[in-house]
Amino acid sequence: MSIVVTGATGHLGRLIISSLLDRGVPADRIVALGRDVDRLADLAERGVETRRADYDDPASLRTAFAGAETLMFVSGSEAGRRVAQHGNVVTAAREAGVGLVVYTSIAKADTSTLALAAEHKATEQLIRDSGLPYVFLRNSWYLENYTGQLPAYRQHGVAGAAGDGRVSAATRADYAEAAAAVLTTPDQAGRVYELGGAPFSMAELAAEVSRQTGAPVSYLDLPVDKYTELLVAAGVPEGYAAMLADADRGIAQGELEVSDDLAGLLGRTPTALAEAIRAAL
Template sequence: MSIVVTGATGALGRLVIDELLARGVPAGEIAAVVRDKEKAAPLAALGIELRIADYNAPETLAGAFRSGDRVLMISGNEVGRRVAQHSAVIDAAKAAAVAQFAYTGILGGPDADFDLADEHRATEELILASGLPYTFLRNGWYTENHTGNLAPVLAHGAVLSNAGEGRVASAARADYAAAAAAVLTGEGHLDAAYELSGDTAWSFTEYAAAVAEASGQEIAYHAVTPEAHLSVLTGAGVPAPFAEILVDVDLAVERGRLAGTSGDLARLIGRPTTPMAVTVTEAVASARAGSAG
């Protein structure tokens, strides 16, 4: 039996593996499902088993899982193709008779009513229909979704959103990774769903203030219409379909869909979640170090 992490070379997957190792799981009991063996070489160097497979090639998934494995399927990042991809992984896991199938979905699960949630809802339905012992990790927003786009914010002194005064209960990506490791190594998590989010919901006015505090610059929040936001995003080179998804997410934020603070994340990781301002401060320091280098 192994603990198997799909998408293991991605940002979240690698953090999950780091957390498993930190929790004392022997490297030899961890398997990483990856597409690129060369990219995964650092994992192999740690003694982690590599299982080469591709969500887009169902035939490669036949050897990805073993009977009794505890599996974390990290959702694919190709919006519009994920239901088919996830279905292939679910079929392979069922055929292998895995002991646990954890899935990183989205906050709200079946009640999430925005476009980005559609494929997550469909995937949960497929998992339920499969009969696999499941754990739904309904991840809320990563603070890094915003701090990863700091360069234009710092350059223009402005945070732009069509979320109005909506609030986001985000947490650091590492917090969500720790939760995944907790359910993969603990007991009592089968056939359970967790609504994972940060302890405190913040507004974009507060986010702009945190960036200002960390950078020493004047940073203003500009609430714009969805149409204006879409124009800015596409004008900056964001592909129109993805820009439309981002605008729709902001509308969901305005409706309060990413503001829930159930406390599940803090309970699973055994500590408070990482405050937004901490992640912002780290990101500003990193951005400045990078520009200086």
């Protein structure tokens, strides 16, 4: 019996596996899944079993889930296609007799009005309807969404449509560590965790970047449609730009500000915005 982790070639899935190993889970009890097994060679060298799995290929999923005690189900990245893909995962997990499904969802998935949340809400319902024991890890935003834009912030400032709203962003590594804690702690079935770090506004983000870089950085707040236009003009694909702007609308309404469940799972304070910016710089 094993812990099977999907999306192991992605950032979060790989970090979850690293966290499991750091917690002392034997490598031979972990199965890393990905569409391209060659990209998992370094994990195989550490003793982790690797298998091919593609959310669009139900047969590959049935084979990949064989013997799984726990399935760490990292949500897919193809917006607009995830309900069908995730349905394949849930069906294969049920057929394989998986004992527990741990799914990475989005903050407040059951009540969120974010366009991005609809597929997560639908997936949560698929999992509930399947009868499989489950845990939902409702992750807020990644701090990397912001620290990855530091060069642009320093040159152009911070722009958005979040108003005075605050976002409980946390690092991928912290979300991964929390997932590993759930995967290695008994009696988790049925739990729903709202996960995120200490909340901050976009104005506070700009002020912290300014403080650490010594350059004047301010926040420009725009209507959702104007922010979408700005992103498109900067080269962001229109559909993705609309999704990002809609997420800012949700931030303005408090939809990505969550409780301190993350701190509880980590047993410490999550990585703070200032610390993440310092590391990125």
